[in-house]
Amino acid sequence: MSSKRESPLEVFLNRHDDAAWRETLVTLLPAIHEVDRNAAQVWFHFYPLALLRAFQAAEDPARLAQELLMQGSWYLKDQLDASHTFLYGHRFWPEVKRAVVQLAGGVEIPNGRTLAEVVREVARAAAAERKVDESLTIGIAAVGLMALQQVGSEEFRRAPGEVLIDRRHLKRTPEEVLRERAKDEGQGLFGFLRTADRRWTVVWDENADDRRFKALDKQEVASGAQADKRPWHETDARCTVNEGPIPVQCRSASCGTCWVGVLGGADKLSETEWRERKVMPLFGYVETDDPKPLIRLSCQARAEGPVSVVIPPWNGYFGKYLKRVREGTSEEAVASS
Numbered sequence: 069m070s071s072k073r074e075s076p077l078e079v080f081l082n083r084h085d086d087a088a089w090r091e092t093l094v095t096l097l098p099a100i101h102e103v104d105r106n107a108a109q110v111w112f113h114f115y116p117l118a119l120l121r122a123f124q125a126a127e128d129p130a131r132l133a134q135e136l137l138m139q140g141s142w143y144l145k146d147q148l149d150a151s152h153t154f155l156y157g158h159r160f161w162p163e164v165k166r167a168v169v170q171l172a173g174g175v176e177i178p179n180g181r182t183l184a185e186v187v188r189e190v191a192r193a194a195a196a197e198r199k200v201d202e203s204l205t206i207g208i209a210a211v212g213l214m215a216l217q218q219v220g221s222e223e224f225r226r227a228p229g230e231v232l233i234d235r236r237h238l239k240r241t242p243e244e245v246l247r248e249r250a251k252d253e254g255q256g257l258f259g260f261l262r263t264a265d266r267r268w269t270v271v272w273d274e275n276a277d278d279r280r281f282k283a284l285d286k287q288e289v290a291s292g293a294q295a296d297k298r299p300w301h302e303t304d305a306r307c308t309v310n311e312g313p314i315p316v317q318c319r320s321a322s323c324g325t326c327w328v329g330v331l332g333g334a335d336k337l338s339e340t341e342w343r344e345r346k347v348m349p350l351f352g353y354v355e356t357d358d359p360k361p362l363i364r365l366s367c368q369a370r371a372e373g374p375v376s377v378v379i380p381p382w383n384g385y386f387g388k389y390l391k392r393v394r395e396g397t398s399e400e401a402v403a404s405s
């Protein structure tokens with residue numbers, strides 16, 4: 069953790085771990101606009117606090133990164149503005165950032181205030197400034213506060229606080245985004261009779277019209293992506309030439325490279341099978357009994373309808389390690405005891 073003096077807001081936030089944040093999100097979910105209900109949860113899976121703390125505590129972070137097979141860009145400080153472009157609320161980021169900075173410069177958070185109440189306070193301020201409904205700013209307000217907790221006040225203030233979506237996509241209403249996600253691809257009046265050549269649209273960036281591909285009915289999402297031969301390795305070094313925009317290695321639920329978050333259509337993906345369920349907690353991505361969770365391995369999840377997913381900018385194998393840290397049996401924990 070940083071040795072710099074923490075603001076009262078950071079002191080308050082640092083009393084909360086990933087589990088406390090998860091509980092807070094559950095409390096807030098009914099108040100979050102549907103357009104961002106999944107996205108907010110996905111973001112919190114993409115940037116776990118415990119992983120950051122493990123790196124901050126490590127004597128040799130580069131060695132730890134090797135041990136955890138980390139690939140891509142996992143530090144939130146390197147992508148403070150870009151990490152949440154997949155939230156509809158990203159367009160209110162400048163206002164949310166201002167509200168968080170203002171709160172961070174204020175006095176102690178009164179005893180008894182809950183994290184959910186603090187999130188709502190930031191969301192209310194941002195919504196009032198932009199004259200939008202608060203339901204649209206709650207998800208991004210939670211993101212803003214967790215971001216402050218992870219990077220500290222100084223770094224947080226320094227981030228440009230930019231909106232990174234083009235003007236045309238910025239203009240879309242939440243209803244338009246939801247309609248687009250729910251677009252029925254029944255493929256004609258007698259579509260249900262055609263099974264062999266059915267194809268589903270998989271969108272992997274809702275802010276760019278060319279970032280989508282077709283998957284055959286019941287085809288693994290990552291296999292559908294393979295048909296896109298554009299040079300995605302130039303955008304994401306984890307991608308392999310001619311393998312599409314989703315980074316993949318094993319295609320057999322062993323490496324964890326291909327994980328994605330589901331923004332829309334989670335129910336249109338096949339249920340998790342035992343292998344995906346077994347490895348997800350080992351990777352550290354998600355631990356859930358939900359047969360259709362919001363975090364999936366795209367080499368396992370099969371498309372049975374249109375879906376909207378988001379590709380995280382990194383992957384790793386850290387669940388086992390964090391468990392050892394929690395239990396005090398990691399090398400680092402043993403060395404410091």
Ligand code: FES
Pocket residue numbers: 315316317318319320321322323324325326327365366367368
């Ligand atoms: S490609 Fe290895 S787990 Fe999916």
